[in-house]
Amino acid sequence: MRSDRGQSAPLGLKIAAACGLLFLHLPILLIFVYAFTTEEKSFVWPPPGLTTQWFAVTWNRPDVWDALSLSVRVAAISTAIALVLGTLCAAAVSQTRFFGREAISLLVILPIALPGIITGIALRSAFALADIPFSFWTIVLGHATFCVVVVYNNAVARFRRTSGSMIEASMDLGADGFQTFRHVVLPNIATALLAGGMLAFALSFDEVIVTTFTAGQQQTVPIWMLEELIRPRQRPVTNVVAMVVVLVTLLPILLAYYLTRDGDQIAGSGK
Amino acid sequence: MTIAAVQSNPTPAILPGSGGMRGAFSDLFWRRPKLLLLLMLSPPLLWLGIVYIGSLFALLLQSFFSIDEFSGLINRKFTLKTYGDLFQAANLDIILRTVTMAALVTLASAIIAFPIAYYAARYARGRWKALFYLGVMLPLWSSYLVKIYAWKLILAKEGILTWLLAKLNLLWLLDAWLSLPIVGGNSLSVSFTGTFIVFVYVWLPFMILPVQAALERVPGNLVEASSDLGASPAQTFRNVLFPLALPGIVAGSIFTFSLTLGDYIIPQIIGTSRLFIGQAVYSQQGTAGNIPLAAAFTVVPIVIMGFYLWGAKRMGAFDAL
Numbered sequence: 001m002r003s004d005r006g007q008s009a010p011l012g013l014k015i016a017a018a019c020g021l022l023f024l025h026l027p028i029l030l031i032f033v034y035a036f037t038t039e040e041k042s043f044v045w046p047p048p049g050l051t052t053q054w055f056a057v058t059w060n061r062p063d064v065w066d067a068l069s070l071s072v073r074v075a076a077i078s079t080a081i082a083l084v085l086g087t088l089c090a091a092a093v094s095q096t097r098f099f100g101r102e103a104i105s106l107l108v109i110l111p112i113a114l115p116g117i118i119t120g121i122a123l124r125s126a127f128a129l130a131d132i133p134f135s136f137w138t139i140v141l142g143h144a145t146f147c148v149v150v151v152y153n154n155a156v157a158r159f160r161r162t163s164g165s166m167i168e169a170s171m172d173l174g175a176d177g178f179q180t181f182r183h184v185v186l187p188n189i190a191t192a193l194l195a196g197g198m199l200a201f202a203l204s205f206d207e208v209i210v211t212t213f214t215a216g217q218q219q220t221v222p223i224w225m226l227e228e229l230i231r232p233r234q235r236p237v238t239n240v241v242a243m244v245v246v247l248v249t250l251l252p253i254l255l256a257y258y259l260t261r262d263g264d265q266i267a268g269s270g271k
Numbered sequence: 272m273t274i275a276a277v278q279s280n281p282t283p284a285i286l287p288g289s290g291g292m293r294g295a296f297s298d299l300f301w302r303r304p305k306l307l308l309l310l311m312l313s314p315p316l317l318w319l320g321i322v323y324i325g326s327l328f329a330l331l332l333q334s335f336f337s338i339d340e341f342s343g344l345i346n347r348k349f350t351l352k353t354y355g356d357l358f359q360a361a362n363l364d365i366i367l368r369t370v371t372m373a374a375l376v377t378l379a380s381a382i383i384a385f386p387i388a389y390y391a392a393r394y395a396r397g398r399w400k401a402l403f404y405l406g407v408m409l410p411l412w413s414s415y416l417v418k419i420y421a422w423k424l425i426l427a428k429e430g431i432l433t434w435l436l437a438k439l440n441l442l443w444l445l446d447a448w449l450s451l452p453i454v455g456g457n458s459l460s461v462s463f464t465g466t467f468i469v470f471v472y473v474w475l476p477f478m479i480l481p482v483q484a485a486l487e488r489v490p491g492n493l494v495e496a497s498s499d500l501g502a503s504p505a506q507t508f509r510n511v512l513f514p515l516a517l518p519g520i521v522a523g524s525i526f527t528f529s530l531t532l533g534d535y536i537i538p539q540i541i542g543t544s545r546l547f548i549g550q551a552v553y554s555q556q557g558t559a560g561n562i563p564l565a566a567a568f569t570v571v572p573i574v575i576m577g578f579y580l581w582g583a584k585r586m587g588a589f590d591a592l
Contacts, residue, residue: 009394010504016386021403023383024410024475027421030431034424043424045431085315092311096304104312107319113525114576115533117549118569121556122326125566129329145323148315176297177307199412206414208536212553225416229423229540242417253412257405 028246035243040236054236064241067224074136074220075204078143082200083193085144086151091185094159105156111146119146120213127214134216142214143207147200154196154260155189162188195259198252206249221245334566345562353563357571362551366571369548372463373531376470377478377524383471384478384523385516391479392486393494407483411476419540422469426460426541456543466542473537474530478523485519486512521583528579532572548572 009017035054037047058064089108093101111119123142132138166188170180208222215223221241228238300307337350356362391403410418425432436442449455449462456462489512497507535549546554548568555565 009390013386013390013394017390020383020387020475021406023472024406027418027425027472028410028413030424031417031421042429043427044429045424045434081318085318088311089315092308096308098308104316107324108315111319111323113529115529115549115572117533117535117552118327118330118573119323121552121565121569122330123322124556125333125562126326126329128562129333141322145319148319171301176294177300178293178297202412206412206416208416209534222414222416225414225420226536229416229420238420242414242420245414245417249412249414250409253408254405257408261401 031239031242031246034239035236037236037239040234043235054240057234058237058240058244061237063219063224064237067219067221070136070218071205071220071222074139074143075201077140078147078204079197079200081140081144082147082151083197086148086196086200087155087189087193089148090152090155090159094156095164105152108149108152112149116146116207116209117213120210123210124213134214134218136218138214138216139211139218139220142210143204146207146210147204150199150203151193151196154192154199157260158189158192191259195256198256198259202249202252206245330566330569333562334570336563338561338563353567354570356564357567362568365546365548365551368545369532370575372467372470372547373528375467376474376531377527379467379471380475380478380527381482381520381524383475384482385520388479388483388486388516388519389512392483392489393491407476407479411480415473416536418473419469419537422465422472422541423460426458426465426468428458428460432459460541461543463543466538469537469541470531470534474527477526477530478520481522482516482519485516485522489515518586521586525576525579525583529572529576532575 033047034043036050036052038049038051039047086108089104093104119142123138123145126132127134127138162185166184167180170184171177175183206222208220208226211220211223212226219227225238225241225245228235228241232238300310333345334353335349335351337346337348337352338344339346357366387403387407391400391407395403424430427433433442433445436445445459448464449458454462454464456464459465459468493511493515494507497511498504502510533549535547535553538547539550548571552565552568555561555568
C-alpha cells in the first residue's frame with residue numbers, strides 16, 4: 001500500500017532508535033551477569049569472578065520459596081477472578097448497546113489509570129474502616145481488581161472481530177444459549193482469554209505497590225525483593241532471584257504475544 | 272388456511288420450550304436480553320463498585336477527618352483542616368517537586384520515544400516490526416522492581432557507569448555534574464539525576480506504544496509530499512509529523528505523568544532523602560499514622576490527573592490509545 005516500502009531510514013534515525021532500544025534492554029541483561037558474580041558485598045563492575053554457587057544457596061532458602069509460593073497462589077486466584085469478571089464485562093459491553101456503556105469501560109480502566117498508591121491506600125483505609133484483618137484474601141482482592149482490565153482489553157478486542165451473525169446462526173440452527181456459548185463463542189475467544197489470563201498473571205506476579213498496602217506480614221516475591229532493596233541481607237541471592245523473576249515473567253509475555261499476534265495488537269498495551 | 276393445513280405442518284412457527292432447567296434459562300435469556308445483560312454485568316460491576324469505588328470513597332471520606340495532635344487519634348468529624356495542612360511550606364514543596372519531576376520525565380520520555388516509535392511505524396517491516404514490538408513489550412512487562420534493581424547496580428559508585436566513564440576518561444564530567452546543586456549528590460544513586468533516569472527508563476515503553484500507534488496512521492506519502500514541496504526534514508517534522516503525533520504523545524504522557532506522580536518506590540530506592548508525593552502518603556499512613564493527611568495527599572494526584580485527562584480528551588488523545 002505504501003510507496004516507501006523499499007526506502008531506508010536516515011542514519012540519524014536508525015542510530016537514535018537503536019540507542020533507545022539498547023537503553024531499554026541493556027540494564028535487564030546486566031542482571032544476568034550479576035547473578036553469576038563472586039562479589040558479595042558490593043555492586044562492583046566488572047565482576048571479579050564468575051560462579052554458579054548462588055543458585056544453590058538461593059535454592060536452599062525457605063523464605064524465597066515461601067514468597068514464591070504465595071505469589072503464585074495469589075496470581076492464580078486473582079487471574080481466575082479477573083478472567084470471569086473481565087470476560088463478562090467485555091461480552092456485555094461489546095455485544096450490546098446500553099446506557100452507561102462508556103462509563104463501564106472507564107470504571108474497568110480506572111484501577112490501572114490512577115496511580116497504584118491510590119488504589120493501595122484506598123483499599124487499606126477501606127479494610128481499616130470495615131475492620132477486615134490483612135490476609136491472603138486481602139491481597140487477592142486488590143490484585144483481582146486491577147487484573148480485570150487486561151483480560152477485558154484482550155476480550156473486547158477479540159469480540160470486536162467476532163461477527164455477531166455467527167451467534168445468530170448458531171441459535172437459528174437450534175442451539176440453545178449455553179450450547180452457543182460452549183461451541184461458538186468460547187472457541188472464538190479462547191486464545192484472547194488465554195493471552196489476557198497470562199498477562200493478568202504476570203501483572204499480579206509483579207505487582208508491588210498495591211501489595212504493600214494490602215498484605216500484612218506475608219511476603220510475595222516483589223515484597224521480598226523490595227525488602228532486600230531497602231535492607232540488603234545477602235546481595236547475591238537477590239541477584240539470582242531478580243534473574244529468575246525476569247525469566248518467569250518473560251515467558252507468559254512471549255506466549256501472550258504469539259497467541260494474539262494476528263490482528264488484535266492490544267495484548268499488553270494497556271498495562 | 273384451514274386448521275387441517277396447520278396441523279399437517281410438521282414444524283410449527285413457535286418451537287416448544289427446550290425442556291429442563293437449562294432449556295428454560297436459555298429460552299428466558301433469549302426472550303429477555305436485558306436480563307442476560309444484567310446478569311452478565313452485575314458481577315464485575317458489583318466487584319469494581321464495592322471493592323474499588325467503595326474504597327476510593329472511604330479514602331475520600333477520611334481526608335475530611337483530622338488527627339488530634341496530642342493523642343494521635345483520628346477525629347471523625349467533618350473538617351477541611353487536613354486540606355489546609357497541604358498548603359504548609361514543606362508539603363507544598365513535596366507537591367511542587369513531584370510535579371516538576373513528572374513534567375521533566377514526560378518530556379524526556381517523549382524525546383527518547385519518538386525515534387523508536389517513528390522507525391517502528393514507518394520503516395520496520397515484517398520480522399523487524401515484530402522485533403520492535405517485542406523490544407518495547409518485554410521491558411514494559413519485565414518486573415518493575417528488577418528494573419529498579421538493575422539501575423541500582425548501574426548507578427552505584429563502584430558500578431558499570433563509573434567504570435565506563437573511567438575507561439573513556441570522562442570521570443571529571445560525572446564529578447562536575449554531581450557537584451551541581453539540586454541535581455547532584457554524593458553519587459548518582461543518591462541524586463535527583465538518578466531518580467530522573469530511573470523514572471524515564473521505567474515509564475518509557477508507556478510513551479512509545481501510543482506514539483507509535485499515532486504515527487502508524489500517518490501515510491508515508493504525506494511526508495514525501497512535504498519534502499517534494501520543498502520542506503527540509505526539520506520543517507517536515509515540525510509542520511507535519513509532530514502535529515500528527517501529538518495526540519499519541521499526549522496519550523503517552525498520561526501514563527508517564529500519572530505514574531511518576533504516584534510512585535513512591537523509585538525515589539525511595541534511588542534518590543535523595545527529600546520526599547515525593549507517594550513517599551509522603553506512605554510515611555503519613557504508615558509511621559506517622561496520619562491517615563487523613565495521607566488521604567488528602569492522594570487527592571492531589573487525582574485532581575491533577577483529572578485536569579490532565581480533561582485537557583487530553585479535548586486534544587483527542589484518547590483516539591490514539
